[in-house]
Amino acid sequence: MVRYALRDRIILAAALVGPLLVALILVPFRGSLASTNMALILVVVVVAVAVGGNRLAGALTALSAAVWFDFFLTRPYQSFTISKSDDVTTAVLLLAVGLAVSQLAARARRLQVITITDADYLARVHDTAQLSQSATSTDVVVDHIKRQLRELLQLRDCRFEYGSLLGHPPRLEQDGSVRVDRRQWDVDQRGWPEQEIELRATGGGRFQGRFMLKPTPGARPSLQARLVAVTLADQAGAALDTAGPGSPEQ
Structure with missing residues (x-):
C-alpha cells in the first residue's frame, strides 16, 4: 500500500511539474513553432501522465498544460492574457483534449484490469471443471x-x-x-x-x-x-x- 501511495504522489507531481518543464523547453522555439504544434507537444505530456496515473492526474496535467501554454507560449509572454483569438481557441482545445484523453486513458486502464480479472476467474472455473472430470x-x-x-x-x-x-x-x-x-x-x-x-x-x-x-x-x-x-x-x-x-x- 505504501508503494502505491508513493507512486500516486510521483504521478501527481509529474502532472503539475511536467507541463511546466516542457513549456520552458519550448520557450526558445516559440517564435518558430506554430502555437498549435506546441499545444500538440503538451498533449503528448498529458497522454503520458494519464496513461500512468488516474483521472485526477490526467485532469491536473491537462489544466497545467493549458495554464503554462498560456503563460509561456502565447503573446503577451509571461502573462495570463492572450491577445490572439486563435491562441485562445488553441488553449481551450488543449484543455478540452487533455481532459478527454485523461478520461479515455483511465477508462482503458480500468477495462484492462477487468479483462485480466475476468480471465483469472474464468481460469479458476475452467481448472475446477477439468479436475472434476478427471479426479478419482x-x-x-x-x-x-x-x-x-x-x-x-x-x-x-x-x-x-x-x-x-x-x-x-x-x-x-x-x-x-x-x-x-x-x-x-x-x-x-x-x-x-x-x-x-x-x-x-x-x-x-x-x-x-x-x-x-x-x-x-x-x-x-x-x-x-x-x-x-x-x-x-x-x-x-x-x-x-x-x-x-x-x-x-x-
Missing part, C-alpha cells in the same frame, strides 16, 4: 475448491461439511448476496460478517454439503468474485452428485 475422488475436488475459495474470497480458512444442515449461519446466496438472519448484508460497504458463512453445494437438485467460510476481518470481495465462488460450489455439488460424497473431514 471427490475429496480431491472439494480440497481444490476450498483452496480456490480461500484465495478468491480472501478467507482465513474454509472447510467443507457433508450431510444435513445445522444451525442458521450467514449464507452466501446464488446471486452473490449475503444474508444474515434473513436480512441482506452489504458486503461492499461493511465487509464480511464476523461469523462463519455458509456456501451451499447442490447437485442434481439435491443438497450435497456446504462450504463454511471463515472471513478475514475487513475483506470486501467483489460481487463478481462471490458469483465465481457460487459457481465453484455448484461444481463441487455436481461432482458429489455424480460420484457420491467422500468421507467427511475429521
Whole structure:
C-alpha cells in the first residue's frame, strides 16, 4: 500500500511539474513553432501522465498544460492574457483534449484490469471443471475448491461439511448476496460478517454439503468474485452428485 501511495504522489507531481518543464523547453522555439504544434507537444505530456496515473492526474496535467501554454507560449509572454483569438481557441482545445484523453486513458486502464480479472476467474472455473472430470475422488475436488475459495474470497480458512444442515449461519446466496438472519448484508460497504458463512453445494437438485467460510476481518470481495465462488460450489455439488460424497473431514 505504501508503494502505491508513493507512486500516486510521483504521478501527481509529474502532472503539475511536467507541463511546466516542457513549456520552458519550448520557450526558445516559440517564435518558430506554430502555437498549435506546441499545444500538440503538451498533449503528448498529458497522454503520458494519464496513461500512468488516474483521472485526477490526467485532469491536473491537462489544466497545467493549458495554464503554462498560456503563460509561456502565447503573446503577451509571461502573462495570463492572450491577445490572439486563435491562441485562445488553441488553449481551450488543449484543455478540452487533455481532459478527454485523461478520461479515455483511465477508462482503458480500468477495462484492462477487468479483462485480466475476468480471465483469472474464468481460469479458476475452467481448472475446477477439468479436475472434476478427471479426479478419482471427490475429496480431491472439494480440497481444490476450498483452496480456490480461500484465495478468491480472501478467507482465513474454509472447510467443507457433508450431510444435513445445522444451525442458521450467514449464507452466501446464488446471486452473490449475503444474508444474515434473513436480512441482506452489504458486503461492499461493511465487509464480511464476523461469523462463519455458509456456501451451499447442490447437485442434481439435491443438497450435497456446504462450504463454511471463515472471513478475514475487513475483506470486501467483489460481487463478481462471490458469483465465481457460487459457481465453484455448484461444481463441487455436481461432482458429489455424480460420484457420491467422500468421507467427511475429521
